[in-house]
Amino acid sequence: MEVSVLNIKGQETGRKVTLNENIFGIEPNDHVVYLDVKQYLANQRQGNAKSKERSELSGSTRKLGRQKGGGGARRGDINSPVLVGGARVFGPTPRDYSFKLNKKVKQLARKSALSYKAQENAIIVVEDFNMEAPKTKEFVAIAKNLKADDKKVLMLLPETNKNVYLSARNLQRAEVLEARNVNTYKVLNADVLVVTENSLKAIDEILG
Numbered sequence: 001m002e003v004s005v006l007n008i009k010g011q012e013t014g015r016k017v018t019l020n021e022n023i024f025g026i027e028p029n030d031h032v033v034y035l036d037v038k039q040y041l042a043n044q045r046q047g048n049a050k051s052k053e054r055s056e057l058s059g060s061t062r063k064l065g066r067q068k069g070g071g072g073a074r075r076g077d078i079n080s081p082v083l084v085g086g087a088r089v090f091g092p093t094p095r096d097y098s099f100k101l102n103k104k105v106k107q108l109a110r111k112s113a114l115s116y117k118a119q120e121n122a123i124i125v126v127e128d129f130n131m132e133a134p135k136t137k138e139f140v141a142i143a144k145n146l147k148a149d150d151k152k153v154l155m156l157l158p159e160t161n162k163n164v165y166l167s168a169r170n171l172q173r174a175e176v177l178e179a180r181n182v183n184t185y186k187v188l189n190a191d192v193l194v195v196t197e198n199s200l201k202a203i204d205e206i207l208g
Contacts, residue, residue: 001025001118003125005197010145017125017200019118023207028112028119035101036109036184042097051091054079106184111207113187123193124148125200128158134166143174146194154190156182158198179203 001024005015019025059078067074073082081089117123124146131138143149153174157164160178168174177186179195179202187193195203 003123005125005127006146007127008129008142008145010147013127015127017197019123019200020204020208023111023203024114024118024123026111026115028115029108030112032105032109033112033184033188036106037188039099039101039106040183040185042099045097047095047097049092050094051088053091054081054087057087107207109184110182110187113184114193114203114207117187117190117193122191123195125195125197128196128198130161131163131167134163136167136170139164139167139171139174143194146192148192148194151191152189153192153194154186155194155196156199156203157196158202180206 001019001021002016003019005013005017007013057079061077061079063077064075064080075082078086080086114123126146140149143153151173155164155168155174155176156179157176158179161176165176168176175186175190179199182203
């Protein structure tokens with residue numbers, strides 16, 4: 001699949017790049033995509049919710065009433081869950097939600113996500129560029145030139161570029177990532193993938 005290379009003004013440079021069929025042209029596997037997205041979202045969870053159990057509440061352990069004959073549930077002490085202000089039964093405790101996925105599964109999931117974007121013609125290739133200073137207005141202008149200002153944009157760069165990152169940080173519908181950090185969730189969550197030429201080479205090295 002060939003894609004025209006644009007400059008940041010949205011004009012064609014006259015060059016074309018061929019997207020690697022082994023990365024952007026495979027038959028997507030929905031199940032591994034589901035697993036990778038599930039793992040990503042699980043890893044974002046803090047898992048630090050906690051409620052006090054019966055043994056953790058402060059209060060007397062004196063037995064409040066006789067065992068039988070009261071006509072109601074056996075209450076035990078003041079911390080009993082059946083009483084107002086008592087402990088919670090089977091409440092949340094701190095836990096780790098993360099789980100393991102094999103490297104090949106994650107690799108196939110990323111390839112599947114990129115192939116979906118290629119099928120949707122939602123990949124824009126731009127020539128490598130730099131920004132002299134962080135300017136959100138300038139980043140918005142680039143997105144507008146690429147006709148992506150009204151869409152969720154994920155921009156992939158070959159390496160860390162602080163000025164470009166800071167320029168996009170305040171924009172709710174734009175995100176900048178290094179190509180080596182691309183993940184299935186971010187790709188699928190974006191409407192348009194803006195990739196620089198050197199980023200394509202980095203993706204080929206990582207996933208090819």
